[in-house]
Amino acid sequence: MEGAWEEGIQFFNEERFWESHEALEQAWHIAKGVERDAIQSIILTAAAFVHYQKGEEEICLSIMKRARAKMALVKAYEAIDFEGLERNIDDIIDSEKVQLFKLRISRV
Numbered sequence: 001m002e003g004a005w006e007e008g009i010q011f012f013n014e015e016r017f018w019e020s021h022e023a024l025e026q027a028w029h030i031a032k033g034v035e036r037d038a039i040q041s042i043i044l045t046a047a048a049f050v051h052y053q054k055g056e057e058e059i060c061l062s063i064m065k066r067a068r069a070k071m072a073l074v075k076a077y078e079a080i081d082f083e084g085l086e087r088n089i090d091d092i093i094d095s096e097k098v099q100l101f102k103l104r105i106s107r108v
Helices: 002-013 017-030 033-053 056-069 082-095
Strands: none
Touching: 002 017, 002 056, 017 033, 033 056, 033 082, 056 082
8 A cells, every 4th residue: 555655645745646646546445544544535535636727727626625535534534634625725726726735754
């Protein structure tokens, strides 16, 4: 799972959102509990950005809302800066203006 996770984050930060989605899905399949919900919220965020890259901003915003709802189930996730991720998603949803961002890995 570690390799798929790291690869997924790297693809996300390179704005290769489809590849990120695919790599993270491998990690999601074997994850459990909070980790599974956290990974799924990142997968949904990557999927939203795929639609943004296609010029489908309304679809992107709709999927961002689904990602944010999934994040609400996660109290904390130490593998990345999850609070920063939530802030970025909230900013996008509140402003209805999509801005790409990078995921910050936490070193715990």
